[in-house]
Amino acid sequence: MAQLTSPHALYISEILFTISYYLEDDRKTLARLARCCHAFSEPALSVLWSSVRSFSPFIPLLPPTVKFLWDHGRFDEATLVEFQCPPEEEWSVFDSYARRVRRLYSGSHCHQIVARIRSKTTLFPLLRSLTVQLIEPIDIQGRLFSDSLRSLKISGPAYVHCKDDRVQMAIARLARDAPLVEYLHIEDYTYSVVQSSLPPLHFAHLRAVEISAFFDYTLLQSLCHILSQAPVTQLKLELPSLPNKEWNISSPVFPALRSLRICGNPASAEQFVFHLASESLQELSIYHTRGPASAADYRHLLSHVADKYGNTLQQLSLTLSQSPSPNYPYDLSQSVLDAFYALAPRFNRLETLHLSLPHNRYVHLAPELTFESPTWPSLKLLDFQAT
Structure with a gap:
């Protein structure tokens, strides 16, 4: 046969x-x-193994002595200080799988500890995308970030008062160890966080940044400072629901910015726009779906945007829910529209305008706000949605 x-x-x-x-x-x-x-x-x-959704599959692959510490809950500071990293040959099985990983979602305490134990070697040498929650402060000597990394989503502890600057220090390690990173997303669920004394960091390739600050402005203020000189062209900010006109950025930020999206109240948005170093913002989106606001807040914001970017802005989007002024949402909508009408001639390069406002029969879209209007010579798309 x-x-x-x-x-x-x-x-x-x-x-x-x-x-x-x-x-x-x-x-x-x-x-x-x-x-x-x-x-x-x-x-x-x-x-x-190219995309792994937790660090757990790697725990059985650890050297026996490291796995013993994990199995018996011995990852305490006193033990780690005295613990010697196993020789390289004991990491061979772990490495044979780790080198295949391109995307990793890790919220494990074990991941940070193993990176600390094996501080002279990058655990995932070909990693391109990492999502990580910093359960504890980052180790100064550890190499949590691969030099191949292009995308990082990072968060600190949730729903606590954080007594250290672990997120800021992690961003500093990112600048040191992953010089090719292009995208950074930082989520902050803490009620307060320690300010950092770090200077502005060097990121040669960082282009897109998202910062979600849900409760407190402290980390946002610190991150704006340490990322202020990065060549970021796209920025998305999610601000706390309550305005804080006292939050301050010490110097102009994001000189290369072209596209800005702010989810938050108009008063805080105006504070941020005031500190922008960019001279040629082209796209601006404001999403205000929670927290208080007034007609004056919107007038000040729109007036400031017109003064600073009336000659460069090509796309403007404003979404306003009924929650900011629950008793008079339609009056607020009409005030926003009136502010647009008054400022129309100053947006001389605007091509796209999106408005999503609480609406009833008492809110009027003025007839002059059309494609044919001489006050909007560049307007190509007008999208008005009544909610």
């Missing part, structure tokens, strides 16, 4: 990788492929 031979296609690695990537969402099938034959093993394992 003739011996069966494998099809020639199975000797072409590109085809095997294509098949494996096609099954990226079917992890059970990928696991079976990795076990079925030697040819499929490498492609299937590479795809299977």
